[in-house]
Amino acid sequence: MTRSRTKGYGGGNPLVYLIALIVVALTVGPVLYGALGGFRTNAQLAADPTGLPDPWVLDNYTGVLTNEAFWRYALNSTVIAVITTGVTVIFGVMAAYPLARYEFRGREALFMVFVLGLLFPAAVAIIPLFILITRDLSMANTWWGVALPQAAFALPMTVVILRPFLMALPKEIEEAAMIDGSSRIGVFWRILLPLCVPGLITVGVLAFIGSWNAYLLPLLLLQGEMRTLPLGVADYSTEYSADTAGVLAFTTIAMIPALVLFLALQKRIVSGLQGAVKG
């Protein structure tokens, strides 16, 4: 017996496709408007806001791509996201390991510290954080000054996702390796870590996208040359508000990295979010 994937009430009728089409149009419409608007001139945009490019102009896009500031912002965004991801994943898996695989008194209490961390949104701490980083640590306008707090706020979720992941690995792994004379740290490093790479990728992607899209903390901490892409996009759109086509081209190009990353790692992102909801 062949079983179809149709979940019983299958198939699309025309009405279903029509609704789907409307949903798609409303979802991608704004993104497409931005991308197409970047190929038009401001005169075209003013004359007919809803029209297609006629003729297509590349100037806006080449303007952005030859703009040194754009590349500077992209570099800052990348470095900050890479540091945030690295610190989050390394510190996160280190903390999750004893919480998952060691038996000790106070283990659940220690885990609760991380769970409580989930309850503090960045907005609550933002002003003192700004003072701490600019005055006490003199790390304003540096990559690390943004990346470390971002990692700190991402860590609770990372530990909460990774702990059950590490717990699910069979106990026998450690025991067998320890007969062979490995230390616990050796087991962690050589055996458990490679086994939880899928989980590490999930939390890593979540940390990366969170950092890449972040606005509030960079807004308070970074100026001038050190700004990230979201800050660059926002400032460009206010500084050159008359140049709508230029703003649209700038915004569209700034979207591309997140979209590419998403398309490449779609399954991981979605399973990570689902894991977070189930957990």
Next chain:
Amino acid sequence: MAHEVTDPAPAAVSGHDAPAARRAIARRAARRSGAPGGRRSDAWRKRLEIALFVAPALALIALFVAWPVASAVRFSVYRWKGFGPLEDFVGFDNYVSVLTDDVFQGAVGHNFIIVFGSILLQLPLGLGIALLLNRDMWGRGLLRTIIFVPYVLAEVIAGVVWFQLLQPQYGMVDAIMSGIGLDPPAQGWLGTPDHALWVVLLVLTWKYLGLAVILFLAGLQGVPEELYESAQLDGASWWQVQRSITIPLLGPTIRTWCFLSMIGSLQLFDMVWILTGGGPANATTTMATFLVNQGTDRQNYGIAGAASVILFVISFAMAVAYQFFILRRDTMTERRTRKAAA
């Protein structure tokens, strides 16, 4: 995900008498560390390992999360403009002035409109789209990808595009409306105090609907196929099946999603800052934009601290209440089914 990693269990201890093997291993391990005093040094070694592993994460959280939150509480009882020592102790004055401030009261109201508005809009829309996409139809995978795109974009980037779309007169939204004979407001949708908050709500719905759909779809995958088949055999219509089987089974997913949505709405900052900056005439201020404004532009750190604490208390109270009244049902039903199964 766990099934991917359970396979490489070492062959030596897998099989029917795993517990016996484990006992043997424990014995051998004990013998190995059986030197006099070995036990105690082992315990210390274990404690040291735990400390070393957990310390970096805890240190980072202590420095960049716990300390700033504690500082916010400390600032909130002083009048402090950011220079000199904290010495002008004012007790609860800052709290009184924040709570009696019309702008802050408005901000709390706006946050709650966004909290409830988001759920009331996204829940039916998200459910509808998820049920639609759960059918076997052409291009389903592509549709799922597309609907998730806005969620992946930065709020700032989505905000800048929508800001352009909503420009008075020259923006696409106004052009389309005039094209079909409707009259957009002269100040633009974002420039009219009566409309601005609702427009922000609609843009947020556009941005976050994809998350609801993806999570609901994942929940739908947990509904056993046999249920649909037997319901179909009994002659239930599609709608009857959805209403009496699918949606109740999605309950836990829906409740968790509502919780995430609520917490996100209470902290709303980026989208408002880009679209309206809290204006026009404070019509879209949120608690977060209020406290950032007080803390940066005006350097009223005491006021900002008090507003932070109030934001936290409101979020925490909502989280606890939600946990108590709504999420508790999930654990209770779980317990009940477990008891029934036993």
